Structures are given as C-alpha cells and as structure tokens.
Amino acid sequence: MVTFRTPGGALEVRHRHEVLRIEPWGTDSVRVRAAQYRIPAESHGALADTPPAVTAAPVTVGATHATLVNGEITVDVDIDTSAAYPEPLLTFSRTSTGETLLAESREHFWMPGARAYQGNRSGAYEIHQQFEAYAGERLFGLGQRTHGRLDLKGLSLDLLQRNAEVSIPFVLSSRGYGLLWNVPAVGRVEFAENATRWQAAQAREIDYWITAAPTPAGILGRYADATGHPPELPSWASGFWQSKLRYRDQDELLAVAREHKRRGLPLSVIVADYFHWSAMGDYRFDPAEWPDPRAMVQELREMGVELMVSIWPTISPLSENYADFRDQGLLVGSDQGVEFHQTIQDKGMAAPMPVAFYDPTNPATRLHVWGLVTRNYLDLGIRVFWLDACEPELNPAHPANLTLYAGPGSEVASVYPRENARLFAEGMAAAGEEPTVLLCRSAWAGSQRYGAAVWSGDIPATWDSLARQLRAGLNVAVSGIPWWTTDIGGFHGGDARDPAYQELMVRWFQYGVFCPLFRLHGDREPRTPTGYAQTGGPNEVWSYGERAYGIIAAQLRLRERLRPYIHEQMRRAARTGLPPMRPLFVDFPEDEAAWGIDDQFLFGPDILVAPVTAPGVTSREVYLPPLPDGRAWTDARTGLLHEGGRTVTAEAPLDSIPVFTVEGSGVSISSHQP
Numbered sequence: 001m002v003t004f005r006t007p008g009g010a011l012e013v014r015h016r017h018e019v020l021r022i023e024p025w026g027t028d029s030v031r032v033r034a035a036q037y038r039i040p041a042e043s044h045g046a047l048a049d050t051p052p053a054v055t056a057a058p059v060t061v062g063a064t065h066a067t068l069v070n071g072e073i074t075v076d077v078d079i080d081t082s083a084a085y086p087e088p089l090l091t092f093s094r095t096s097t098g099e100t101l102l103a104e105s106r107e108h109f110w111m112p113g114a115r116a117y118q119g120n121r122s123g124a125y126e127i128h129q130q131f132e133a134y135a136g137e138r139l140f141g142l143g144q145r146t147h148g149r150l151d152l153k154g155l156s157l158d159l160l161q162r163n164a165e166v167s168i169p170f171v172l173s174s175r176g177y178g179l180l181w182n183v184p185a186v187g188r189v190e191f192a193e194n195a196t197r198w199q200a201a202q203a204r205e206i207d208y209w210i211t212a213a214p215t216p217a218g219i220l221g222r223y224a225d226a227t228g229h230p231p232e233l234p235s236w237a238s239g240f241w242q243s244k245l246r247y248r249d250q251d252e253l254l255a256v257a258r259e260h261k262r263r264g265l266p267l268s269v270i271v272a273d274y275f276h277w278s279a280m281g282d283y284r285f286d287p288a289e290w291p292d293p294r295a296m297v298q299e300l301r302e303m304g305v306e307l308m309v310s311i312w313p314t315i316s317p318l319s320e321n322y323a324d325f326r327d328q329g330l331l332v333g334s335d336q337g338v339e340f341h342q343t344i345q346d347k348g349m350a351a352p353m354p355v356a357f358y359d360p361t362n363p364a365t366r367l368h369v370w371g372l373v374t375r376n377y378l379d380l381g382i383r384v385f386w387l388d389a390c391e392p393e394l395n396p397a398h399p400a401n402l403t404l405y406a407g408p409g410s411e412v413a414s415v416y417p418r419e420n421a422r423l424f425a426e427g428m429a430a431a432g433e434e435p436t437v438l439l440c441r442s443a444w445a446g447s448q449r450y451g452a453a454v455w456s457g458d459i460p461a462t463w464d465s466l467a468r469q470l471r472a473g474l475n476v477a478v479s480g481i482p483w484w485t486t487d488i489g490g491f492h493g494g495d496a497r498d499p500a501y502q503e504l505m506v507r508w509f510q511y512g513v514f515c516p517l518f519r520l521h522g523d524r525e526p527r528t529p530t531g532y533a534q535t536g537g538p539n540e541v542w543s544y545g546e547r548a549y550g551i552i553a554a555q556l557r558l559r560e561r562l563r564p565y566i567h568e569q570m571r572r573a574a575r576t577g578l579p580p581m582r583p584l585f586v587d588f589p590e591d592e593a594a595w596g597i598d599d600q601f602l603f604g605p606d607i608l609v610a611p612v613t614a615p616g617v618t619s620r621e622v623y624l625p626p627l628p629d630g631r632a633w634t635d636a637r638t639g640l641l642h643e644g645g646r647t648v649t650a651e652a653p654l655d656s657i658p659v660f661t662v663e664g665s666g667v668s669i670s671s672h673q674p
Contacts, residue, residue: 002015002088010022010059011075013088015088020032020077020088021033025047025050025051026226027054027225028073028212028222029070029073029226030073030092031047031182032209032210033207034205035204036119045183045184045207046228046444046446071212072214073092073210076091077089085110085111087111087114088113089104104132105130105132105195115206126203127199128197130197131196131197132196133192133196134175137153137173137175139151139153139172139191140173142170142479143169143170143443145165146164146165147468148464149471150471150475150598157190159181159200161417162393163389165457166417166442167444168444169181170223174585178211178222183205183207184411184413185411186200186414187199187201202400202411211226217578220578222577223480227448228450229449229575234437236268237517238268238517239559240268240269241268241271241308241485241520242260242267242269242270243273243539244538250290250291254296256270257303259540263553272285272310273386274312274388275346276310279316279319279346280344281314281325281355282319283311283369283372285376297380297381298381309385313358314344316348317353321372325358328364330358331356333359335409344530345531346531359404360419360423366427373427374431378427378431383434384439385439387441388439390441418452421450424438424450426450435451437483438453439455440454441454448480451483452481452483455517456484459492460492461492461504470611473581477579477581478579482579482580484517484581485518487520488519489520495525500615501544506548510555510657511611514609516566516580518559524537524543558669565604583601584608584623585597587625599613606661606667608659609657609658610650610659612657620652621647622648622650626644631664633660634660634662635650635658635659636670637658
C-alpha cells in the first residue's frame with residue numbers, strides 16, 4: 001500500500017503515483033516536496049541550496065507510520081488504513097513539547113486527500129495542499145497587500161504580482177511555525193475557518209518549507225537562512241530620498257538638489273524617474289534633456305547626494321536595441337499572440353503603443369541588459385537603480401499568457417521581480433561594486449539576498465491609504481524584506497496648496513521617519529496624462545506651506561540623528577534576518593496583547609512608534625508591552641516614564657506623533673532638537 005524509504009537522510013513516501021519527500025532543511029526546519037511519478041529535477045523556488053545539517057535528523061519507519069525529527073520540528077506521516085481511500089497525512093509538531101503546530105487535512109473524507117493533482121496533459125497539474133484550521137490562530141506575512149489587515153486569518157488571497165500587491169508566500173503563525181509555499185506559480189491561498197488551502201493553477205510539484213524555531217525572531221532568522229540574508233544597507237541609503245513625478249531634465253533636478261543644500265536640509269538621494277531615456281529599452285539618458293549626466297552625477301556627489309535612475313524592464317519597438325532583444329530571444333514570449341504585454345506612450349509615439357518586456361530569468365538577458373546599464377549608467381558613476389514596473393506590469397493582466405526561459409508564466413511568473421533584482425545585484429558584484437539598494441515595486445521569496453528594497457506601489461494620497469501602509473509594511477517585513485518604504489504623501493494625487501492635504505503630508509512624514517527607507521514621491525496636482533511629457537505638481541518639502549515645512553524640516557533632521565541607530569539595526573538584519581521595522585509580537589511573543597496590535601510597530605528593539613492616521617487627531621491610545629527587569633517606556637515628547645503592560649493616552653499635536661523609547665536605551669529622538 002505504501003513504501004517508506006530513507007535516501008540520504010530524507011524520508012521518502014511512495015503511494016500509488018505520488019512521491020512525497022521530507023528532508024531536513026536548516027535548523028528546526030524541513031522541506032516537503034510531493035509530485036506525481038517523480039520529484040522534478042529543477043526548481044525555480046527560493047530554496048536553491050541545501051543548508052548544512054546542524055545535527056543528525058533521525059528517521060523511524062513502521063508499516064503505516066514514519067517519523068523524521070530535525071531539532072524542534074517533528075514530522076509524522078500516518079496512513080489511516082480504515083479510510084476508504086487511505087492517503088499519507090503529515091503532522092508537524094514541536095519536538096520538545098509534542099504540541100501540534102500544523103497538520104494536513106483531507107479535502108473530502110472520501111477523496112481527494114490533503115494533496116490533490118488535476119492534470120492538463122502537459123506534465124503539469126492544478127495542485128492543492130490543504131491543512132487544518134485552528135481557532136484563534138493568527139497569521140502574518142504573505143508579502144505586501146492593500147487589504148489593510150495585519151492578521152491574515154479569514155482572508156482569501158491571490159498569489160500573483162500586481163502593482164502594490166507583492167506576493168511573497170511566507171506566513172508566520174502565532175502557533176509557532178513559519179511556512180514558505182515554495183511554488184512561484186499563479187495561484188491562491190485561503191486562510192479559512194474550516195481549512196487552510198494553498199493552490200496553484202499549474203505546477204509540477206507541491207513544494208513547501210516549514211520551521212519550528214521557538215520564537216518569532218527565530219522563525220524569521222531560519223527563513224533568512226533558507227532563502228538568503230540581505231546585504232548590509234549602504235551608508236548613504238539611510239538618509240532622505242527626494243523624488244517626484246517627474247523631473248523633466250537635468251537643470252530641474254539639479255535646481256532641487258541645490259535648493260536642499262542652500263536651505264541646509266539633509267539629502268541623500270534624488271531621482272531621475274521614467275522617460276529620462278531616449279526610448280524605452282535604450283537604457284540611456286536623452287541628450288536633449290540630460291546633456292551632461294556625468295557632470296550632473298559629479299556635482300550631486302560633491303553635495304553628498306546619490307542619483308537614482310528609473311530602469312523599466314520594457315522594450316519599445318522603437319528602441320535602438322529592440323531588434324537585438326527580439327532576435328536573440330531575450331524578450332518575454334507569449335503563449336498566444338505577439339511578444340507585447342503592455343502599452344504606454346513613449347517618446348516617438350503619437351499614441352500609446354504596445355511594448356515588450358525583457359526576460360530576466362534568462363542568463364543571456366541578464367548579461368545583455370547589464371552591459372547596456374554598465375555603459376550608459378554605471379560608467380557615469382550611477383550606482384542606485386529604481387526597478388519600476390517589475391511585476392511585470394501586464395496589460396491585460398494575464399500572467400498565464402507569458403512564456404519565459406524559466407517556464408510557462410502560469411508556473412513561474414512570480415519569480416520575475418526576484419530575477420530582475422538578481423540581474424542588477426550580480427552585475428554590480430561582477431563589476432567589483434559594493435551592493436546597492438534596488439528599489440523594486442515587487443518581490444518574491446529570496447529577493448532580499450539581492451538587495452531588493454520594496455516600496456508600496458502606486459497608492460492613493462488619502463488617510464485610509466496611510467493607515468493601510470502600516471499593516472502592509474509590517475507584513476512585508478515578516479515576509480523577509482527588511483528594506484521597505486512608501487511614497488510619502490501617497491502617489492495618486494494630493495494638492496500641495498490644500499491645508500487638509502498638508503496635514504496628511506505632515507503625518508506621513510512623521511511615519512516615514514521610522515520606515516527603513518525615508519522617501520518622498522508622488523504624482524501631485526495638477527496631474528497630467530501618463531506619457532513622455534508627463535510631470536506632476538510640486539513635491540518638494542518646501543511645497544506644502546510654511547507651517548508644514550517647519551515640521552517636515554524637523555523630521556528630516558530627526559532622521560539624520562537616527563541614522564547610526566538605523567545602521568545598527570540594518571547590520572542586525574543582515575546577520576540575523578530580523579527586520580528593523582516589525583510588529584510588537586516579534587519582540588514580545590509571550591504578551592498575548594502584542595499579537596493583536598496592528599497600528600503600532602517597533603523600530604529596532606528600543607523605539608515604539610504609534611502613527612497618527614486620521615485628520616484632526618491630537619491624542620491617541622498607545623499600548624506599551626511589559627519590559628523585562630522593571631524598565632519603563634519613555635515618552636519621547638514629554639520625557640515621562642510609563643510602566644509597560646498597559647495602554648496610555650499619548651498627546652499627538654501636529655508637530656509630533658507618539659513615540660516611546662526603552663528606558664536606559666540611550667536613544668534620543670525628540671523632534672524639537674536642532
């Protein structure tokens with residue numbers, strides 16, 4: 001009925017046509033793969049390298065039961081011979097306590113079992129993986145979403161990349177496990193009350209990784225060990241980034257940087273956004289608008305400012321490089337139709353026209369694109385890249401119609417943004433350059449190892465949007481991305497002359513100070529149609545009136561004072577996988593109340609931030625977790641001490657939001673300091 005084998009220290013289960021393989025994969029962790037007939041030799045997931053074994057993982061086998069133990073995780077495989085159609089069912093438990101963490105459940109008492117395969121005669125299947133649901137369980141992560149929730153329990157979510165929807169299929173459970181669905185296919189996950197079910201529309205195997213590290217911080221560390229640690233954040237990247245949609249030419253951009261310096265305002269990065277090029281796919285500055293980019297880069301660097309350039313993966317048919325991309329097979333193909341997957345009005349176009357995408361899953365594409373980037377950007381001294389629209393952004397949004405070097409879009413489309421970041425990270429390394437920050441609109445598991453920083457996409461300029469960013473940023477941090485930011489003020493809209501919007505901008509800046517990256521961007525009023533002539537309204541820190549400017553300037557200087565602390569946290573993130581911006585439960589897992597707080601966060605271990613996300617608010621309630629050794633929380637605004645383990649009402653006048661520091665930490669963040 002069932003055959004158990006133990007090849008190479010793994011546990012292999014064969015039942016009918018299914019092969020189920022369970023193997024140790026890092027400390028306290030296992031990888032589970034299941035397929036029909038055979039486990040595929042190639043995987044495009046995030047678990048590229050088998051981590052070295054820390055200790056032996058004993059396997060015991062019986063007639064209808066087998067067990068594998070790897071540190072704190074125990075996997076039991078049971079065959080219920082009394083069932084009409086017996087199937088192997090897996091249970092994951094904590095070794096030291098015997099507590100069940102997660103168990104498979106059948107989709108139906110008769111059939112199918114916990115793992116289902118529905119073939120399409122191509123060697124691929126629609127696959128389902130079902131687990132038990134648990135009352136009171138809280139689930140976090142899964143990348144970045146726009147639903148405005150921190151706890152994912154009860155939600156049904158698509159597994160695909162879209163603008164502002166970043167699919168990283170890793171979840172951390174309040175029951176004490178972390179699980180990576182290591183399948184980059186287009187699919188769906190349902191965290192329902194009766195079951196948790198992962199689904200892929202087309203895949204060749206079930207593949208997931210699960211860890212039972214004893215704390216949330218430990219789970220995040222094991223996840224980084226499995227999928228890759230981020231590099232250390234470069235020293236220049238922790239300061240203020242200035243951007244708008246868009247600076248049209250060299251003179252306009254330099255004038256903004258010079259004004260920052262004239263006013264004595266800190267500035268670390270300024271951005272040349274899209275359409276700075278001659279044509280999409282040329283990957284070079286338009287000389288009519290940017291006549292001397294080398295001199296521009298030199299002047300900015302003398303001011304201590306890095307130039308970031310926007311690089312899209314789109315190739316216009318009018319590009320001087322289009323024929324090379326097409327004829328060398330470097331473009332994303334189509335299952336049906338021609339190789340164009342987006343429309344835009346680029347330079348030389350009288351109206352929006354179709355454009356293609358390059359295929360970063362192809363090693364030859366990565367080399368070809370990097371060669372162009374080297375000649376036209378890196379050799380000018382530019383080392384910061386904005387990888388916009390890297391989902392890729394499709395029109396129409398049918399990833400299953402893509403064909404890539406890595407495979408059909410329906411099976412592998414989710415890895416596109418990760419492989420795009422890989423292109424630039426590997427290129428920088430080959431050029432002997434230090435790791436940089438790659439500002440990406442999308443990511444997948446493992447993107448962090450390539451220096452991918454995610455921002456929250458083209459979001460509305462509203463109070464509701466600001467509130468949603470809190471949860472989005474915390475979930476993407478739990479998903480393994482320590483470098484994250486938003487468009488301060490939101491992207492779509494906002495009138496700098498409107499006092500109501502000025503208040504929102506102030507509150508967003510106060511939140512942004514405590515984000516891993518600190519970046520202003522947006523398409524302000526008056527807005528213009530998307531196209532090469534586009535430029536938004538004013539979006540500099542002095543654009544929002546004198547009162548707002550005074551507060552914002554103080555926030556810029558506060559960020560400067562925080563930079564040593566930020567880099568301390570970033571070094572820890574690179575070493576341990578612990579993101580600097582994180583939910584309260586990561587540091588206080590024994591505090592039940594901390595698991596339910598979704599409108600506050602920790603910035604490192606010593607700073608607790610409670611943003612203001614509604615107009616007219618001048619105070620708000622703040623929960624302070626209990627601190628060890630009898631220490632208290634210090635109100636950064638008043639200096640008053642507050643005992644932990646309770647909720648306090650904190651003042652929040654327009655010039656500050658509630659921020660608390662751990663007593664004795666030595667962190668000083670008063671925004672009233674010069």
